Amino acid sequence: MASSPEFLTGAQIREKFLDFYAKRGHQILPSASLIPEDPTVLLTIAGMLPFKPIFLGQRSPDFPRATTSQKCIRTNDIENVGRTARHHTFFEMLGNFSFGDYFKKEAIAWAWELSTKVFNLPPERLVVSVFREDDEAFGIWRDDIGIPAHRIQRMGEKDNFWASGPTGPCGPCSEIYYDFHPDKGDAAIDLEDDTRFIEFYNLVFMQYNRDAEGNLTPLQNQNIDTGLGLERMAQILQKVPNNYETDLIFPIIEAAAKIAGIRYGDSDDRTKVSLKVVGDHLRAVIHTIADGVSASNLGRGYVLRRLIRRVVRHGRLIGISRPFTAELAETAIALSESAYPNVREREATIKGELEREESRFLETLERGEKLLSEILASQPAQISGRDAFVLYDTYGFPLELTQEIAEESGLSVDLAGFEAAMEEQRQRSQAAHETIDLTVQGSxxxxxxxxxxxxxxxxxxxxxxxxxxxxxxxxxxxxxxxxxxxxxxxxxxxxxxxxxxxxxxxxxxxxxxxxxxxxxxxxxxxxxxxxxxxxxxxxxxxxxxxxxxxDRACRRRAQANHSATHLLQAALKKLVDDSISQAGSLVAFDRLRFDFNCPRALTPEELQQVEDQINTWIAEAHEAQIAVMPLAEAKAKGAIAMFGEKYGEQVRTIDFPGVSMELCGGTHVRNTAEIGAFKIVSETGVASGIRRIEAVAGPSVLDYLEVRDRVVRDLSERFKVKPDEIPDRITNLQNELKATQKELDAVKAQLAIAQSDQLVSQAESVGEFEILVAQLDDGVEPDALKTAAERLLAKLGKGAVVLASVPTPEKVSLIAAFSKEVNAKGLQAGKFIGQIAKLCGGGGGGRPNLAQAGGRDPSQLKAALDSAKAQLVEGLKG
Missing domain, CATH: 2.40.30.130 (Elongation Factor Tu (Ef-tu); domain 3)
Known part of the structure; x- marks a missing residue:
């Protein structure tokens, strides 16, 4: 019997695993980036993904055996994070791999030795599973390792047969489970019971190729792909009830609890879930940013943005009312920097991105509140599940908050529709992040x-x-x-x-x-x-x-635009900020686009300086020096590599001496003079911290200038002015239009006020209160209606004013203004006017003393106002 397992930190578990396999001939390789080389997968989701070309036979391995601790991100089960003991978005997969070297016998023997001799797990607490048809693996476990047959579970294809996809490499797998409750006895072994068993080590025996007809044929080279969950082993060895309370995550949870002014141990289950979500997501966020991802609404940038917003939202749920993510990131960085130094190296970028996204999200929440107000004004019966989901997913509104606000306006939320939208998103997420396709597409x-x-x-x-x-x-x-x-x-x-x-x-x-x-x-x-x-x-x-x-003409245009992107990056680094780096680009025949990391917009003066510098380099006729050399030599010479890009041992460099040197496989001009000219067309923001410059170079500059020249000539003829007088003429026209609009708005407001003053005499007494319900002339806008209602209430004193207008033939505007004495009688303007608006096919809400609403059916306005008057009389009498 093995000795009792000793407490090991997460770092010790990682070190012992890698050292164990290094002593058995495995090359220790660093974790690959979370940005995978495989274009079919958004993020690295498994330890085997970096070795995909080897398993496919597309690339020869540098070593026959390898071992890694691979950082991974999965978001397909994001709603389970914090609710179960071991669901995560970020996790580390410890793996050992054989590329046509050893196979089942060695893989099983070493996995058992590691588990029982290195991590000292008692053999009587371990149960294994094998594929139901894999007699070879069953025999190794029973005869070579000595596990009793009743503790070897044969399982079906769903659980114990790994496949890359419909076709391609595949094979049976064997898993090792730890038993938390051996006292329940062998007769009760059910590996589906995750309260008793935890699967911590998976051994994949990649031995077949599956063709389009589903036939299996043995692979020429049999491979081993294994994965041991670091967080799961930490839970076992640290004897804690879940992965979150290990030293890998719990310090982040404690730091978050301290910011919130609470204690994890004293918290209810709902609060603990939020703390676990914060702890889990913060790890995912810092590593994703460190590997070069910026928050956006597309691809992996959207994954990052969603994770950050969930952190902020769950922080608000536990009572954190101030910005906190950058502060909390320090704890997460400190936990990870020994194994992943790049998180400390990118500390400023990580914290800056978090500060910007958190601030942006708080603004988004405000926009979400406005959107919810619009929804309330347009939904006749309930808030649709789709709208509730948009509020939840895009604006970070918890469903409970949407329900609460809807209830105040007398509306409900379509929960079934919300769940349907949520399930659609889960399926999209799974398709985007969980598919590992090891086959070349189509035919x-x-x-x-x-x-x-x-x-x-x-x-x-x-x-x-x-x-x-x-x-x-x-x-x-x-x-x-x-x-x-x-x-x-x-x-x-x-x-x-x-x-x-x-x-x-x-x-x-x-x-x-x-x-x-x-x-x-x-x-x-x-x-x-x-x-x-x-x-x-x-x-x-x-x-x-x-x-x-x-097409030589197209090639020349592409070469000019591509070389111009290199000059553009050099100019930005020289004139704006040396830390600027490329975040994406497009080199087309007619234009170029360059995305770069920068937390602010460039000024017009900076853009002009950049453009002038590039045209100067073009005129200086710098000769291109193109060479292939070892990667280390290229970096030593100062060649710029795109962050997150993968390069082989030999790289191609494009060097315009004294100007720019980059690693690049594209086609380029032989001399900067061939570019001819460069013109910046626009500079915009495309994501938080990411700016985009669109420009033209070479012959495309003439195309661009010809179009602009035609536009200028046309405007000159229309305005009857010289070209240089066009801006002033347009400014004058804009000012005249604004002045006219202001005068018109002022006249409308004055008419509304004048009309409202005449209505004071129509007020009716209900006990000690004065009430006025009336419709103003058509065309009165909501702002003027609001001013009129507030003015009337001030004249009436204790009372209530309800006004309406039809600003357009298809629109109704309503406003309710109640004094505090009316509020004391239980009447609140927000709820009141929301109910009245429903009669006109709309809705709305607001504060207890002042609220606006809208509708789409002016034909029902008279009935709605009659109802409002009747309800006021009923609510204020006696």
Whole structure:
């Protein structure tokens, strides 16, 4: 029997795991970025993901064995975070991998030795599962390891057969479970009981390939892919009731509780859930930002924004009323920096992003309140589930808050619709974050087995003659394609550049003895260049020679724009902030787009300086020096790498000496003079902390200027002024329009006030109160109606005023103004006017003393006002 497991910190568990496998010939590799190389997955969701090309056979491994502690993020079960003992968005997966080296026997033996000898887990507390048909694994566990057969559970494909997707590498797996309650006896073993058992180690035996018909054939190289959950092992060894109370997360929870002025141990279950969410999400957030993600409304930026907003929202639920995320991030950074130094290196970026997002979210909450007011004004019966979900997901409104505010206005929330929208989002999230597809898409699956990576000739050649290697029509591989067919063509070598690094693919033609194919785009799938085009004449046949000719004019434009992006980054770093780095780009034939990290908008003066500097470099005719060298050498020479981008050992550098040196695989001018000219078109914000410059270079500058010149000439003729007088003329027209509008608004307000003054005599006495219910003339806007109601109430003293108008033929405006004495009788303006507005097909609300509402049915306005008067009389009499 093994000795009792000793307490180990999370850091000690990580170190012992990696050291154990290092002593058994495994190369310790650092955690990959949370931004995966695989474009089909938003974030790194499993320890095996960085090794996908190896498992596919697309890349040879540098080592036959490897071990890692891989940081991962999953959001498909985000609603379970904090509610169960072990659901997380951020977690670490400890793994050992074999690339065609050892297999089941060694993997099982080492997993058992690690569990029982290194982590000292009692063997009698361990239960294993195997795939129901995997007699080999069952035999190893029973005969070699010595586990009693009744503690080896055979399970189905759902639990114990790992597959990359419908096709591709797959195989059975075996899992090790820890038993928290062995006192319940072996007769009660049910691995679905997560209150008793926790699965902490999964061994995947990748031994088959599944084809499109579902047939399994043995792989040439059998691989091992394992994962041990760091947080789960910490829960076991630290003897705590859940993963959150381990030393990996609990310090963050305690820090959050301290900010909120509460104690975790004294809190109710609901508060504990919120504290756990904060603790979990903060870890995810700091690592995501550290790996180069900025909050936005797209892709992984949306994942980050959603996590930050959930942190803020749950902070508010536990009573934190001030900004706190950046302060709390310090605890999370301190916990992680020994294993992941980049979180401390990126501390300023992390805290800055959190401060900006938290501030932005508080503003968003205010906008959400306004949106809810609009919803209340337009919903006749209840708030739809879709609207409630938008408030929850986009604006961070807890469902309970929406229900509470709706109830004040006499409305309900469609909970079934809300849950349906929530489920749709869960499915979208799972599709975006949980799919690991190890196959090449479509028919390229089968082609990739015998087609080698495409040789790119385009750095030195613009034309080459090659034999057509494959043709696809409507996704299906064909031997020939006729005139008019939309085709995807694969060539063994090509001068066409395939879209990558922000630069779009080349255009041009494939031409043979009796065939012409126009190529509109080129994309890259696993190093295979796919030429998208249309057969314009003749028949395109596999195996026949064609001349591949790129459109040189388009290539020259792309080269000018691409080189200009390099000059643009250099100018921004020189003139604005040296810490600026690229966050994305687009290099097209007619324009360029450059996204960069910067917390503020650039001033017009800065933009002009940047533009002038780039044009100066263009005029100075800097010669491009292009070289391939080791990555370390390139970095030592000062080459700029795009943050988060993955590079091989050999890299291509584009150097304009004294100006810019970057790692880049795109096509470029030979001399900056070839760019000709550069013009900034716009500078905008695209996400928190991310700015975007759109510009044109080369021949596109002339195109841009020609359009602007036509516009200027047209305006000059219309306004009968010289071109340089146009801005002043437009300013004068704007000022005149504003002045006219102000005069019109003032006249309308004065008419409303004058009309309201005449209504004082129509007030009726109800006991000690004065009430007035009336409709003003059509066309009176809500603001003027509000002013009139407040003026009338001031004249009446103790009382209530309800006014209405029809500002447009399809719209009703209503306002209620109640004195404090009326409020004391139990009447509140917000609830009152909301109910009245329903009679006109609308709704609304507001404060107890003053509230506005709207409706869409003016034909019911008289009935609504009659009802308002009757309710006031009833509520104030006696």
């Amino acid at each position: 390229l699956d089968k082609l990739a087995e015998h087609i080698h990576p495409t040789e790119f000739l385009g750095y030195s050649e613009v034309q080459s003659t090659v034999n057509v290697e494959a043709v696809l029509v409507k996704g299906q591989s064909v031997e020939e394609a006729e005139t008019g067919s939309e085709v995807q063509v694969i060539l063994p070598k090509t001068p066409f550049y395939a879209e990558s690094g922000g630069q779009i693919g080349d255009r041009g033609y494939l031409s043979g003895e009796s065939v012409v194919v126009r190529i509109e785009d080129v994309k890259k799938e696993s190093d295979i260049f796919v030429h998208f085009g249309r057969v314009e004449r003749g028949i395109l046949r596999v195996g026949e020679p064609v001349s591949a000719q790129i």
